[in-house]
Amino acid sequence: MSIIKKIITFRPSFTLRILTGLISVLIMLSVCTVVAISDQSGALNRRATNFNARSVEVGAKVYSLQCARCHGLNGEGIEGLGPSLAAESFVGRRKLVIGTDGLATYQTEAPSKRLQQIGWTESLENYIIAVTQAGIPIRSSNVWEVNHPAFLEDFGGPLRRDQIRDVTAFIVNWSLNPLSDDQAILPPAPGEGQAPRPTPVPLTEAQEAGKQVYLQAGCTACHAIRGVGTQGALGPSLNRIYTVAQERIADEKYKQAAQAAGQPVATTPEEYIRQSILYPNAYVVPQCPQGACVAGLMPQNYAQTIKPEDLDKLVDYLSALR
Ligand code: HEC
């Protein structure tokens, strides 16, 4: 009893109290240092790796909100709007190596051809950050419709520096599994993009009228034709629909789908285009700018809402896009 009482009533001198306080702070500090130095299990490194994983995850959201509309949801690029950012020729090919210290680092297997081509000697990360922060004040090539926007808030853009770092981490992460170049819209080599575009064949009067039908029927809400109306990105771009239609009708998958849907198999590009407008579900195009095409999204009632003579003009116009 008396010991407990002694402990409770023990009042050390002021100096002693300061001294014990100081000593315990020093002990705590050295314990922390020893733990950090002898981080055998690599817990801190794993935390650094987790941090990168979180950055990639946050970057994915930034990407889909800010970049996908021009670069494609999977980084495949959109004709006329933006080049691929997931192609092997842009991100190169890397693999993730987990060291003995538990730290994951990228190891380059194939470097970015694009950066060699344009003579950028800094890292891929810094290139992406530079373009995204400040934009590209002049257009490097006339295949693109707009100059690159500046995204950093200092330059009037919508993003903070950390968000730009995150979206960069997300894009660099594509190098683990890049798209092959033939699946992607690639930028022209420096200097090549300024070649004059082939002089557009002037539209006939009927085709010009068909263009007006295209604009009035609201096709622009989902489709893009370079320089014509607003640029929708829900359906495929119709920039070269005649050439695309030629490829479609030669494809077995199209023939089988049309037969399964009880539709005649188109044998000319014009027939294919007409069928795509009147019976969109006869064949569902696989790839749209924002990922797989959604069946049933395109209105199914154009047979009722577009007059037959207008439809002829519309098909005539779209057939001029080669
Ligand atoms: C309005 C359309 C548009 C948006 C939105 C857009 N970009 Fe771009 N981006 C382009 C175009 C066009 C180019 C090619 C510009 C040029 O070369 O003149 C490009 C080029 C790039 C390049 C260089 C690619 C190369 O091969 O040299 C990077 C990196 C890039 N964009 C990143 C981004 C990121 C990250 C975002 C989202 C934060 C984004 N972009 C949003 C249109 C866009």
Ligand code: HEC
């Ligand atoms: C609400 C969105 C939407 C509207 C509006 C729309 N489309 Fe589509 N369209 C799509 C989608 C999505 C696809 C791809 C899926 C499919 O094949 O049904 C498509 C496919 C097509 C195709 C086939 C393209 C190819 O690559 O084979 C053509 C041609 C087409 N649309 C023309 C038109 C025309 C012309 C109009 C206006 C009269 C129009 N669309 C209106 C969404 C739309």
